Amino acid sequence: MLQFDKRRLFASSAFLLGVALLIGACEVGGPKPARFIAGPAVPSPIPTGAPYVWDTRTELEVWTKNAVTSGQITLQGIGGEAVINFDRPSESWVLRGPDLEPPAEGVLGVRIRYRWEPDPQLEPGASRTGSMTAHFEKVPFAVDQPEGHVYPLSPTDGWTEFDIAPGSLRDGLDVRYVYITSSGFNPGVLQIDRIALVTR
Numbered sequence: 001m002l003q004f005d006k007r008r009l010f011a012s013s014a015f016l017l018g019v020a021l022l023i024g025a026c027e028v029g030g031p032k033p034a035r036f037i038a039g040p041a042v043p044s045p046i047p048t049g050a051p052y053v054w055d056t057r058t059e060l061e062v063w064t065k066n067a068v069t070s071g072q073i074t075l076q077g078i079g080g081e082a083v084i085n086f087d088r089p090s091e092s093w094v095l096r097g098p099d100l101e102p103p104a105e106g107v108l109g110v111r112i113r114y115r116w117e118p119d120p121q122l123e124p125g126a127s128r129t130g131s132m133t134a135h136f137e138k139v140p141f142a143v144d145q146p147e148g149h150v151y152p153l154s155p156t157d158g159w160t161e162f163d164i165a166p167g168s169l170r171d172g173l174d175v176r177y178v179y180i181t182s183s184g185f186n187p188g189v190l191q192i193d194r195i196a197l198v199t200r
Contacts, residue, residue, distance in 0.1 A: 042066040042177065044098035052104055052197035054097075055113075057082030063195065068096035068179065082193065083115075089130070089190035096179040097195070103139045106172035106200035109148060109165030110134045110180070113194035116156050119187040129154050130185035134164035139174040146173060153185075163198055172200045 048059050057078055064073050064084055071093025076085045086093060118128040129152030136146045146166035153162070164180070166173070178197070 042068060042096055042098050044100075050196075052100075052199065053194070054196070055194040056080050060084055060193075060195070062098045063095050066096055066098075068094060070094045076191075084192040086185075086190040088187075089116075089185040090187050092181070092183045094179060094181050095192075095195075097177050099177050100175065103174045103176045104197055104199065105174050107136065107175040107178075107197050108172050108200065109163045109198045110136075110178050111161055111163050111194075111196045111198050112180070112192055113159050113161045114153070114156070115159050115189065115191045115193075116153060116185065117189040118155055118185075122186055122188075127186055130182060130190070132164060132180055132182045134178055134180050136166060136173055136178050137176045139176050141176075159193065161194075165198070 042062070044062050048054055049056065054060050054063060057075060060082055061075060063069065064075055072086065072088040072091055073093060073095070074085050074087055076083050084095070112132070116130065118126075122128065131149065131151035131153060133147055133149045136148075138146060148164040148166045150162055150164050175197070180195075
C-alpha cells in the first residue's frame with residue numbers, strides 16, 4: 001500500500017511540474033503571433049476567352065467544381081449556353097472563383113448575369129427577393145477583406161446583370177480571388193450564366 005502511494009505521489013508531482021513548465025513557457029515573451037492558414041487553392045486550368053470573364057461551361061466549371069464551393073449546385077447546358085443552376089435556391093451556397101496569378105489589378109467589383117423566377121406556388125406573403133454578397137481577397141492580404149452586398153434581388157424578366165462592389169472604391173483593388181455567397185432565396189429557378197470582374 002505504501003509503495004502504491006509513493007508511485008501515485010510521484011506521478012502527481014510530475015504532472016504538476018509539467019503544467020507549471022507549460023504555463024511558464026506560455027508567459028515568457030508574451031503570446032505567440034497568430035498564424036494565417038490559407039484556404040484551399042482553386043487553380044484555373046484554362047485561360048478564359050476574355051480576361052476575367054467566365055461564361056462557357058468549361059469556364060463556369062472552375063467556379064462550381066472545387067473544394068470551397070458548396071450548396072446544391074449543378075451545371076446545365078453546353079458551351080456558351082451553360083448556366084450554373086441552384087437546385088435548391090432556398091438553401092445557402094458559396095461559389096469560389098479561381099486563384100488569379102498574377103492577381104487581377106484595379107478590380108472595382110464583380111458583374112453577374114442571373115435569372116430569378118420565384119415558384120408561382122409561393123404563398124402570397126412569401127418573399128420573392130434574395131441577396132448575394134461578393135468577398136474579395138485583396139493583395140496584400142488583410143484580415144478584414146472587402147466585400148459588397150446586393151439586396152434586394154427582385155424577380156427578373158429574362159437574363160439581368162448587376163454589379164457587386166465594395167463601398168467607396170476609387171482606384172480599385174488588386175485581387176487574388178473572389179467568392180460569392182447567398183443565405184438563400186425562396187423556392188424557384190435561380191441561375192447564373194456569366195461572372196466577370198469589373199476593372200478600371
